[in-house]
Amino acid sequence: MSPDEVVDALTGVTVEEPSCVMTYRVKGAPPSASRCAFRDLGLRVFYDREARLEGVTVDALRGPLVFAEGVGLTGRVPSEVERWLVERHATRFPDDEDELGYLGAGIPGSWSLGLVVNVQRMGDRLVTRPVVFAEHVLDDAHHILPREAWEIY
Template identity: 40%
Template structure:
């Protein structure tokens, strides 16, 4: 089924270290090393974008999309809301959640830690201090969260750094 959403207990659990990496993937690592770590072949490598990103690689079975800069180094990991691994940030599961609940949680988290709540131009909450950007992804008739974890270099202007396909598709990936 195209819109089938994995239950939390069926998802892999990935660890997250703010601004360092997620799921054992370290920001700044060459994509060749990242592919070996994942033990998978990307579904659809993409070419250069008009901005900073050189490469987008989707690992459909794993439920992750990797974004690399022009040097081929990992700069962001987007986790698919439907089938991607569950990642916890400060104990909160951030994959496949109701966007409004996670938006509220991230706003409160930012305020508690003295961080200014921020939003991307498309309305997604962003925490540059965590290297976390929350997008909404369609799952049939509902929206669920599609977290994107960012290298420190990309936290200031995620809109211009991210591969254009992420914005064109609006995070709505099957």
Template identity: 45%
Template sequence: MTAVLKERATDARQYTRPVLTGGRYGTVRGDCWTFGLTLYYGPAGGLRGVAVDALKGPQVRVDGTALVGRAPSELEQWMINRCGRREPGLELVYLDPGLLGSQDLGMVIGLQRSGDRLFSRPVFLPAEAMDDPFSSLPAEVWPTR
């Protein structure tokens, strides 16, 4: 994924984030404005997360359901229904009020505000980061915290 985006994202900008408190480490952020994606890399260069912009990012679908730019309550109900069809314990993770994650998909449905409305913003993480996504990525990814 990184190689494909690097080739096609001619306007990508990267900068280094400082080392964070509480045992978190710095990340390198790459903004791919053309795609509406923000990529987060660890200090050694491994991909740590991908956040999709709710207003200008690509539409991401799972099982035919659109995940980007939706009302958060619609996706919560979709995830609850999806959970009933999956192995228990692999699907739903409530992280904070308004933030719901899926262990199975490696995804947190974040929120993005536009005016007085909230839209769904998927954030994709590796499996090891799903236990504590807030420590894996900078605070800017989680504006509701």
């Protein structure tokens, strides 16, 4: 999806205009990527230099509820969602070593879902904050999406 397609898809859900920032690897060169925040919706959307959607992060405290296969992924106890991902891997993809992976601090992800279940603080607790990414980002999502997609805040 392009930035305009994302805005069109959210028409009727919000009247908020996204706050967008272009990033540049080299001063004076064309933008290397952009990111847009829909603060009222609790969404951050990331695009590559061709304005292709690369990923979406969901704020656990004010973002939309995200479900995969009927399982809630937003604002949950991290161990519950991890347990579901591990069971899903064992029953649906037992021979696929790449289906279930972990980033840095034990953040679980499912490559068939294009999903990493990051965490976010809620007072003194951590709750789940989904990061969803496009198929063309699967091979290296942790490095392709900007650092702010993976922050724990």
